[in-house]
Amino acid sequence: MNLSAFHEYLNGPAPVLFFRLDGQGRVMSMNNYASQICGDLTAGTPFQDVLIDFQEAFDFQKIEDAPSEEHLLSIQTVSGHPQSYLFVFKRLGNLVLAFGRPDMQEMELLRTEMVALNQELVNLTRDLHKKNAELQHALDHVKTLQGVIPICMHCHKIRNEKQVWDKLEEYLIERADVDLSHSICPECMEKLYPEDGDDEC
Structure with missing residues (x-):
């Protein structure tokens, strides 16, 4: 995949958060998926402001020393519910590219909770129909x-x-x-x- 196709992929169907940061860790741009998750950020917004319970500035030296290391970070979303993503940071000259993918473990927990909630809703609906039938029979x-x-x-x-x-x-x-x-x-x-x-x- 060439660079042009890669950029098109990042701004298209890729479920990946992509931020382009300057040397001070400020957001310069982001892809469409990041905009959907985090909302439209003003250029120059510190990246740590997007995170939850993260006040320290990024140590880019550590990023350069371990460019493949994933960092589990919680993102404040436009829905108001935090989501966890595994981030990899790549330095490119004076820029830092941040790629975040969903934490599959958290996604699996959410999926399990959704299945349980759906089953509870099915049970409640069935009980409601039963109670309604009993009430109608009594009436x-x-x-x-x-x-x-x-x-x-x-x-x-x-x-x-x-x-x-x-x-x-x-x-x-x-x-x-x-x-x-x-x-x-x-x-x-x-x-x-x-x-x-x-x-x-």
């Missing part, structure tokens, strides 16, 4: 009586929506989802069966 079995119910003042029959007079117990059984059992109140017991007045109703 389907709930019957309520509302409004004004016309009732005969003598025989206590009730006029239904079809203008038919139903017995009170039939009306309740059909619309209130209840079962009725026959009994007798104390007043009727005393009135109708005075000789059994001491018996329990």
